[in-house]
Amino acid sequence: MPETLTSTTPSDAAAATPPSAPVGVTQATVVKKSAPKSDYKPADVSPQRRVQRSYAIRLWSIRHSRGLEWFYARFADLFLLLHPVWKGIGYSRVEAPVKFVEKRVKGFMFDCRMCGQCILSSTGMSCPMNCPKQLRNGPCGGVRANGNCEVEPDMPCVWVKAWEGSRNMVHGDAILNLQKPVDQSLRETSAWLRVTAQAGAAKDQARAGAGA
Numbered sequence: 397m398p399e400t401l402t403s404t405t406p407s408d409a410a411a412a413t414p415p416s417a418p419v420g421v422t423q424a425t426v427v428k429k430s431a432p433k434s435d436y437k438p439a440d441v442s443p444q445r446r447v448q449r450s451y452a453i454r455l456w457s458i459r460h461s462r463g464l465e466w467f468y469a470r471f472a473d474l475f476l477l478l479h480p481v482w483k484g485i486g487y488s489r490v491e492a493p494v495k496f497v498e499k500r501v502k503g504f505m506f507d508c509r510m511c512g513q514c515i516l517s518s519t520g521m522s523c524p525m526n527c528p529k530q531l532r533n534g535p536c537g538g539v540r541a542n543g544n545c546e547v548e549p550d551m552p553c554v555w556v557k558a559w560e561g562s563r564n565m566v567h568g569d570a571i572l573n574l575q576k577p578v579d580q581s582l583r584e585t586s587a588w589l590r591v592t593a594q595a596g597a598a599k600d601q602a603r604a605g606a607g608a
């Protein structure tokens with residue numbers, strides 16, 4: 397059912413503006429408390445469900461970021477070695493099976509959201525797309541004193557965890573690199589294949605240049 401738009405006077409707007417947060421209380425809590433009460437509670441964001449999710453695998457991956465960095469580098473090398481195979485079969489033909497595997501493996505390990513432009517190696521193996529605000533360049537100003545998220549109080553802030561994970565990694569300082577905004581047109585595509593195809597094309601070009 398479409399919501400009806402009504403004109404808002406300045407006094408309406410002032411009444412709708414939540415009070416500013418007292419010290420020690422996040423703005424999200426103030427906004428939530430001042431919101432009109434209703435019988436509809438979306439199942440997906442119930443506190444109970446949030447408590448039940450422990451983020452255990454995601455946090456394990458961050459704790460083992462150094463080992464995963466090593467593994468990922470080998471895996472990328474292997475994928476690049478197979479570039480002639482992917483190219484021979486056709487990248488578009490192998491996309492569906494590779495994406496199927498990528499989605500499940502990264503979904504299990506990192507709660508991957510398939511943004512298609514993976515930056516896990518620059519974020520301590522903590523997927524930034526799990527940030528409710530989908531920030532790609534560090535945390536917002538609302539991180540709680542216990543290091544948890546302003547919006548999801550039971551979830552550790554993905555950027556606090558990203559910093560911790562990055563400190564274990566050999567190339568962890570990549571977290572300081574400025575990331576581009578998410579290109580939404582790449583959603584649900586394979587980051588593995590994209591990176592491999594780009595590296596493979598660069599390799600082919602270099603080889604052609606050397607042979608000329």
Ligand code: SF4
Pocket residue numbers: 502506507508509510511512513514515516523524525587
């Ligand atoms: S950065 Fe994107 S591709 Fe990488 S794990 Fe997160 S959602 Fe998935």
